[in-house]
Amino acid sequence: MRALFLIFLIVPIAEMLLLFEVAEHIGGLSTVGLVVLTAVIGIQVLKMQGLATITRAQKRLESGELPGQEVLEGLFLAVGGAFLLTPGFITDTLGFIFLIGPTRRLLVNWLIRSGKIAVFTSRGGSGGFTYTRYAERREDGVYEGEYSQENPENSRLDDPDRR
Numbered sequence: 001m002r003a004l005f006l007i008f009l010i011v012p013i014a015e016m017l018l019l020f021e022v023a024e025h026i027g028g029l030s031t032v033g034l035v036v037l038t039a040v041i042g043i044q045v046l047k048m049q050g051l052a053t054i055t056r057a058q059k060r061l062e063s064g065e066l067p068g069q070e071v072l073e074g075l076f077l078a079v080g081g082a083f084l085l086t087p088g089f090i091t092d093t094l095g096f097i098f099l100i101g102p103t104r105r106l107l108v109n110w111l112i113r114s115g116k117i118a119v120f121t122s123r124g125g126s127g128g129f130t131y132t133r134y135a136e137r138r139e140d141g142v143y144e145g146e147y148s149q150e151n152p153e154n155s156r157l158d159d160p161d162r163r
Contacts, residue, residue: 015088022089038092042084045099050077052101072108072117080104 023031053074057067080098083091097103111117 011090015090018089035087039084042095042099046077046081049099049101053077069108072111073104076104076108
């Protein structure tokens with residue numbers, strides 16, 4: 001909680017100092033124009049990346065898989081969009097890092113592999129869901145990671161073995 005308070009205190013102060021410094025070199029109106037320009041460009045990138053992520057999620061759903069990776073990427077897109085709408089160059093830089101596909105995927109994959117975030121996935125046609133602490137998808141479509149699978153035949157609530 002203390003760290004979050006410090007972030008909300010330090011980041012705006014750093015943003016203002018950086019904006020003042022840039023305004024001294026290029027002028028106040030140019031600085032404001034640059035901040036507005038990054039927001040406009042960021043919104044366009046957000047639209048394109050958001051549509052691409054939604055399309056990938058729909059394809060996964062159609063193939064019978066849960067789009068866990070895409071949901072996390074959508075979260076990063078939302079945070080990146082919020083950063084871009086916040087005036088300042090530091091938050092704009094973070095926003096673009098979250099919006100650019102390769103860097104966003106690297107961050108999401110790192111979070112999944114590190115075990116900081118768990119992802120639910122499903123293999124098409126098996127009927128069961130898999131809880132994945134971390135997963136790496138190889139070129140041949142095989143996932144490597146820790147998981148446990150629930151068999152749909154044994155998942156009935158009235159099954160005495162489940163009590």
